[in-house]
Amino acid sequence: MFQDSSAETIETSMQEAWQAFLIYRKLPLKQRAGFMRTIAKEIEKLGHGLIRVAMHETNLPEARLRNERARTIFQLNSYAEFCESGQWMDIRIDTAILDKTPPKPDIRKTMVPLGPVVVFGASNFPFAYSTAGGDTACAFAAGCPVIVKAHPAHAQTSEMVASAIHKAAADSYMPKGIFTHVHGAAVWVGEALVKHPLTKAVGFTGSFTGGKQLFDWGNQRAEPIPVFAEMGSVNPVFLLPGKIKSDAVSIAKQYAASITLGVGQFCTNPGIIVGIDNEDLHIFMEALSAEIKIITPAPMLHAGIYKNYVEKRATALSQNEVTEIAVAEQQASFNEGTATIAATSAGNFISNHLLQQEVFGPYSIVVRCADMNEMIQVADQIEGQLTCTLMATEMDVEQNSRLVESLQNKCGRFILNGVPTGVEVCLSMQHGGPFPATTDSRFTSVGGDGIRRFTRPLSYQNWPDALLPDELRNDNPLQLWRTVNNELTKDAII
Amino acid sequence: MFQDSSAETIETSMQEAWQAFLIYRKLPLKQRAGFMRTIAKEIEKLGHGLIRVAMHETNLPEARLRNERARTIFQLNSYAEFCESGQWMDIRIDTAILDKTPPKPDIRKTMVPLGPVVVFGASNFPFAYSTAGGDTACAFAAGCPVIVKAHPAHAQTSEMVASAIHKAAADSYMPKGIFTHVHGAAVWVGEALVKHPLTKAVGFTGSFTGGKQLFDWGNQRAEPIPVFAEMGSVNPVFLLPGKIKSDAVSIAKQYAASITLGVGQFCTNPGIIVGIDNEDLHIFMEALSAEIKIITPAPMLHAGIYKNYVEKRATALSQNEVTEIAVAEQQASFNEGTATIAATSAGNFISNHLLQQEVFGPYSIVVRCADMNEMIQVADQIEGQLTCTLMATEMDVEQNSRLVESLQNKCGRFILNGVPTGVEVCLSMQHGGPFPATTDSRFTSVGGDGIRRFTRPLSYQNWPDALLPDELRNDNPLQLWRTVNNELTKDAII
Incomplete structure (x- = not known):
């Protein structure tokens, strides 16, 4: 210490x-x-x-x-x-x-x-x-x-x-x-x-x-x-009808891995999965459950995080109309996070704000919607997120512009047919999002x-070339792209 | 109403x-x-x-x-x-x-x-x-x-x-x-x-x-x-020895105009003028006073602003060791702002924070410093500003880098040999500055x-070209400059 x-x-x-x-x-x-x-x-x-x-x-x-x-x-x-x-x-x-x-x-x-x-x-x-x-x-x-x-x-x-x-x-x-x-x-x-x-x-x-x-x-x-x-964030994933029809089992496998990656201890962990309550979703949940059940419990980062996980998971599972769908079967030791999938109805999810809160660990809740209208209602209800994900065919996307637009408003990174875990370090990455994902x-x-x-920006007004910082000098010694009189250029100023 | x-x-x-x-x-x-x-x-x-x-x-x-x-x-x-x-x-x-x-x-x-x-x-x-x-x-x-x-x-x-x-x-x-x-x-x-x-x-x-x-x-x-x-801001102006020696009278005229422009009702109005207490400053103040005395009082924007000006000016002038140097001589009617110049010592300015507060109207206070060290102390003491201004020769700037650096830290726009009033609407303009000039x-x-x-930024991950917004499409239909794989280009992506 x-x-x-x-x-x-x-x-x-x-x-x-x-x-x-x-x-x-x-x-x-x-x-x-x-x-x-x-x-x-x-x-x-x-x-x-x-x-x-x-x-x-x-x-x-x-x-x-x-x-x-x-x-x-x-x-x-x-x-x-x-x-x-x-x-x-x-x-x-x-x-x-x-x-x-x-x-x-x-x-x-x-x-x-x-x-x-x-x-x-x-x-x-x-x-x-x-x-x-x-x-x-x-x-x-x-x-x-x-x-x-x-x-x-x-x-x-x-x-x-x-x-x-x-x-x-x-x-x-x-x-x-x-x-x-x-x-x-x-x-x-x-x-x-x-x-x-x-x-x-x-x-x-x-x-x-x-x-x-x-x-x-x-x-x-x-x-x-x-x-x-x-x-952090709950990184909701929306399963669209066309995509899930063709691919339920492989999506389930992909998501079982993402939910339990690093014992679920990522801010981009997918904590909410939203689908239409039909046979395809049933197949998806069966396959997801099968994967989750065989996940080996693994130790969490520290006792505080473990305690938090146990408590928040228990609170979530104890909510009205929340069902436990799958739990990793191997007995967990102290400090080990047990992978868990819950499920609830869209109506219940919408009316109970607690179900939107992050359960930091290998936990995810499946939200069953009666139809696309209800899925849109769920999307509209979602708080600010680091990421939102659509599992969708191109036709799904084209046919559901209202859903797509709702999710664009909610997140910093919008993923199509992938998992939110895995944050590339590159210039195009937005790791941020509307509150409460981040403060700005x-x-x-x-x-x-x-x-x-x-x-922060600082403008120099009327300074002679010799007294300006390098990046602002006429001859552009750092060879930067600069916007000069509204045109982007690397040219020196003459 | x-x-x-x-x-x-x-x-x-x-x-x-x-x-x-x-x-x-x-x-x-x-x-x-x-x-x-x-x-x-x-x-x-x-x-x-x-x-x-x-x-x-x-x-x-x-x-x-x-x-x-x-x-x-x-x-x-x-x-x-x-x-x-x-x-x-x-x-x-x-x-x-x-x-x-x-x-x-x-x-x-x-x-x-x-x-x-x-x-x-x-x-x-x-x-x-x-x-x-x-x-x-x-x-x-x-x-x-x-x-x-x-x-x-x-x-x-x-x-x-x-x-x-x-x-x-x-x-x-x-x-x-x-x-x-x-x-x-x-x-x-x-x-x-x-x-x-x-x-x-x-x-x-x-x-x-x-x-x-x-x-x-x-x-x-x-x-x-x-x-x-x-x-808003008090937009301090620093008169450096070389510049003021050669130019005291014309600087005074320039500043009398800037202080009283629009009855001083600009957020970039120069409210503090800092100089070394010597013969050159004396000449500057004489010339400034002469100009201020003949300014015709003019109506302020509304009764609230007028009342505020009268009160804040009175409060500033009533502070210990603050002298009234010049007041416009023509009798002002109700609602008219009377141009006023005050003066105080650097020591007094530093110890009395009230003297840094904006007196919104045609008012400015001259701060007399014993030497450059004291001028630096004044600069260090200054709060965040929309603008800071140096009246200085190139040699003044080169010889006083400590002062220049202090002021760089305080403002959004740094002016050399000009007046802060007049805000160009152009891409290079920074109209902002450290708190309390702005909130961010x-x-x-x-x-x-x-x-x-x-x-706010939004990243699309793994979207097919057809579903992307125009600005992100491979063929670059908007013909934007874009940073593609870390290179700025207008080229289409192939």
């Missing part, structure tokens, strides 16, 4: 982070990118020791952790590349028109970092969404120092990754305070970090309760700050555009 | 706005743009009648109102053009890599509108930041219906502009509910609009008190929504990027 950081340590860290900000924000993009790549290398160097500690702390299997570490390294390198490309600065230049009345001045807009960013490690991704995860990488790319609050469930793993970042920072001659690692099992630590006047933004991945609390703290400050909290649907926490959470 | 809209009217309007949203969001960009251009034409058609009513309601002179109407028409046309260009959709496409393990799906990201947007008209811009102003234009471009709450101080002007929008909506076959005009002198109307579950975003330009209240309401909702409030420094309320306030 690590002791919570003291109020004095937090104060000193924030002061140092601010001083680091004043230096780091001026460093060339190449240097920021170099630092991020060095972090990736240092994490790699931690070797099997890191995996062993993470296995012990998180109960996650070795293969999964190795994959997640590889992904984290890939992320750092890919955000470094994107940082260096400078495209995220969205350069806009309008040159002067001096013979206008009044004369139009030269204005050039770039992006500048917000300031120190506090990142909260996620329990379910000890590497990829934690200490050196996506939020940290985005903040470094943006030009912001980072203060990470380690997730108490994998504090030692976090310490090791933090040591890699510190090593990389020293080797890259980064200013003191560029990165701070803080422990805090107690609530006041998170509150002190979010409310510190020198904190300028917050990144979080985790529960609704946790994320909403940080969001409220951020807004209650004398100077409110942006808090991007990704708070206009941003993403995965992919290069995640940098935008931590930057 | 107009009666406040009733709770029933608001409820009906929001329901209609939502229904309109479901239709309007699907319309091609060309059609949205056409609607906006028709609004511009209809406003033009209102002719002198509109100007006459606005003159009566706002006390603004005819020439100013004609200019502002021209600007509003320009804005509508320029946002229409930007809307049609589709560049704001920031298309990102990553094509599938099927031989990867696991296979990488095809993902394509576009922008979708948030939903109905509530816009609060500003008192100081009856056209450009009101009923058919920048927020309304940005929301329409984004694909959002708009509900405008008329500013009570120019409700009749607002009615007339609203009638033009309604006419344009009918002529453009827009869905019912695309635009709603609401009156509400009472606070509860604004609260009901912001807190209505079908409201998905808010745009506001006005006072800190008003904007912060809307922001808090937006965040206190069960489903928080983004509230972009531009809450990552957005702008002027220029094409203002559309971003009302949109």
Whole structure:
């Protein structure tokens, strides 16, 4: 166990982070990118020791952790590349028109970092969404120092990754305070970090309760700050008649795997499956049940998550008109999540809001609709989601535009004939969505555009070329695509 | 006087706005743009009648109102053009890599509108930041219906502009509910609009008190929504030694005009002028005083703003160690703002936070610093601003990088050798800034990027070409610049 950081340590860290900000924000993009790549290398160097500690702390299997570490390294390198490309600065230049009345001045807009960013490690991704995860990488790319609050469930793993970042920072001659690692099992630590006047933004991945609390703290400050909290989702899946008719069994197999992947501990886990109550759905449920019954129970991340799963599953199953359809048959030990499928009617689902709440773990509820009209009613009733999925033929999609439109309004990522689990790290990825999936649907926490959470535009008006930052200079030394007088170009300005 | 809209009217309007949203969001960009251009034409058609009513309601002179109407028409046309260009959709496409393990799906990201947007008209811009102003234009471009709450101080002007929008909506076959005009002198109307579950975003330009209240309401909702409030600013100006030495008198003249432009009723009005206490500053202040003394008092927008100006000016002048330097000599009538320059020491300015507060009107305070160190202390102390201005030679800038960096951190637009008044409507404009200038420094309320306030990304995963929206199709029918596999291109995807 690590002791919570003291109020004095937090104060000193924030002061140092601010001083680091004043230096780091001026460093060339190449240097920021170099630092991020060095972090990736240092994490790699931690070797099997890191995996062993993470296995012990998180109960996650070795293969999964190795994959997640590889992904984290890939992320750092890919955000470094994107940082260096400078495209995220969205350069806009309008040159002067001096013979206008009044004369139009030269204005050039770039992006500048917000300031120190506090990142909260996620329990379910000890590497990829934690200490050196996506939020940290985005903040470094943006030009912001980072203060990470380690997730108490994998504090030692976090310490090791933090040591890699510190090593990389020293080797890259980064200013003191560029990165701070803080422990805090107690609530006041998170509150002190979010409310510190020198904190300028917050990144979080985790529960609704946790994320909403940080969001409220951020807004209650004398100077409110942006808090991007990704708070999970139930990721509803809609089975359309044409598709399910032809494919019920293979869809069931695909979904049994997705629901139970990583003991269901993903924010993109499909928690609601909506279908028309007919023979095809019956076949689907039979096949899904058969798969679920033979799932081997596996340990969950930690006792808190296990307890939560047991309780929330029990609450969901105890609701009126909710039937248990299938439960993994092998006896689960303490801490192991038992895969479970429930079912209910659309009417009951619509009238009981509790059934929409996330049961974090290998659980999903099938919602049986009388017809497409009822399916649309279910869709209209759904809260904001990270993802929505349609299992549908092209004809299904064409014939059900009203449903399609309803779901477009609800999610950040709209999947056709796939599973929501598996989040690619690429520029086209939107990992965000309307509240309560996140606190601000206009941003993403995965992919290069995640940098935008931590930057703001700054326009220079009437500055001579020699005094402008590189990205705004006439000769375009960084060779960026820039919008000059409303035209996208790489050309120099003459 | 107009009666406040009733709770029933608001409820009906929001329901209609939502229904309109479901239709309007699907319309091609060309059609949205056409609607906006028709609004511009209809406003033009209102002719002198509109100007006459606005003159009566706002006390603004005819020439100013004609200019502002021209600007509003320009804005509508320029946002229409930007809307049609589709560049704001920031298309990102990553094509599938099927031989990867696991296979990488095809993902394509576009922008979708948030939903109905509530816009609060500003008192100081009856056209450009009101009923058919920048927020309304940005929301329409984004694909959002708009509900405008008329500013009570120019409700009749607002009615007339609203009638033009309604006419344009009918002529453009827009869905019912695309635009709603609401009156509400009472606070509860604004609260009901912001807190209505079908409201998905808010745009506001006005006072800190008003904007912060809307922001808090937006965040206190069960489903928080983004509230972009531009809450004004004191727009500090820093006079650097080299520049002031050579140019004191002409700078003074330039600033006397900027401080008193439009009776000082601009959010970019320069309210603080910071200089080194030496002979050059003395010459500047003498010249500024001479100019201010001969300014003819002019009526302010309405009695509330006048009362506020009189009170805030009196409070500022009554602070310890604040001296009145110059006051317009001609006796002001009731409702007329008297141009006033005060002065104080840097030490006093730093220790008394009240002196940083906006005195909305033709008022500015000169802050005398002992040396550059003290000027940096003043800069460090300054709150978030829409603009900061340096009056400086290139050598001044090069020799005072610490000051320059401090100011970069404080503002959305950084001006060199100019005045902050005058906000160009162009893509490179950042009209925003760190709190308390706005509620979210990552957005702008002027220029094409203002559309971003009302949109969010949506990724399509694994959709066949035929079912994708036009902007994401392989053959790129809209001929957009798109980032395809990390390369910006207009090419079709093969």
